[in-house]
Amino acid sequence: MRVRVVGVVCAVAVMLSGCAGSGGEEKPPLTTATSSAVETGVAEVTDEPTESVPVYVPLDEAEVGDVVEVEVPVKPEPSAAMAVNDEAGARAAVRYFYDVINYNFAVPDSGIVLEVASELCDYCTEVNGTAEKLVADGHHAVDGGITLKSIDAIRRLSDVAWIASTTAEYPATVLVDAEGEVQGRKQKSQILEDQMIFIFENGGWKLDDLGERAF
Numbered sequence: 001m002r003v004r005v006v007g008v009v010c011a012v013a014v015m016l017s018g019c020a021g022s023g024g025e026e027k028p029p030l031t032t033a034t035s036s037a038v039e040t041g042v043a044e045v046t047d048e049p050t051e052s053v054p055v056y057v058p059l060d061e062a063e064v065g066d067v068v069e070v071e072v073p074v075k076p077e078p079s080a081a082m083a084v085n086d087e088a089g090a091r092a093a094v095r096y097f098y099d100v101i102n103y104n105f106a107v108p109d110s111g112i113v114l115e116v117a118s119e120l121c122d123y124c125t126e127v128n129g130t131a132e133k134l135v136a137d138g139h140h141a142v143d144g145g146i147t148l149k150s151i152d153a154i155r156r157l158s159d160v161a162w163i164a165s166t167t168a169e170y171p172a173t174v175l176v177d178a179e180g181e182v183q184g185r186k187q188k189s190q191i192l193e194d195q196m197i198f199i200f201e202n203g204g205w206k207l208d209d210l211g212e213r214a215f
Contacts, residue, residue, distance in 0.1 A: 059142065059174060062182045070142050070180045073106045078204065085200040090154055090162045093198055093205040098168065100207075101127060102145030105173075108134045118199060118206040134175070139183055143171040149191070160201055165213055166194045 057066040076099035081092035097116065104113040108131035117124035134140050147169040154164040173186035193213040199206050 064182050064184055066182050067180045068176060068182060073103050076100055076103055082205055091151055094151055094164050094196060095148060097207050098146050098148045104131055105141040108140050116207055118208045121207055121209055123210045124207055138177055139175045141173050142176055143173045146170055160199045162198055164196045168192055168194050
């Protein structure tokens, strides 16, 4: 409720008049006029709503019930390097696929991970299924996303298939509702050595599998 102060100005005029004196001599009326302007403050209460500014808690300190600031992510786009089936294109594809996975969790109803997945990518199906469940529960994940620390090795498996060994940091996953209120955490922050297999077909890259490094 907002209180608004308005100024009210009051004017008071007093007129005093005399009457005729003795001896029949008529005297002009004696007039004394005084006025004063008094400004007073009057509190007027209105029903106008006030805008409340949410108090955001830093993501790494947030607990259930706290409100965190949720940024709308930008949908990743393939880089020009990904148009070529060579090592540079493969390295660009690695970075792009991590961005896609992050985006799919932040905007869980996008299904973007399936758009870049091969038919054999069980990991991609699992990621999309997890995202769909978050939507059904009214939640989505905010955590800053997986951070690709390094591409440790990359090599060609066949004319169209490549394999990459990477080191990536997976942050603690914070689940929030539509208003940014924290509903829970899914895991602790950890650094994993991943292994990614992907293929180049029809002028683009498809993610075939992603998991912990086996060799």
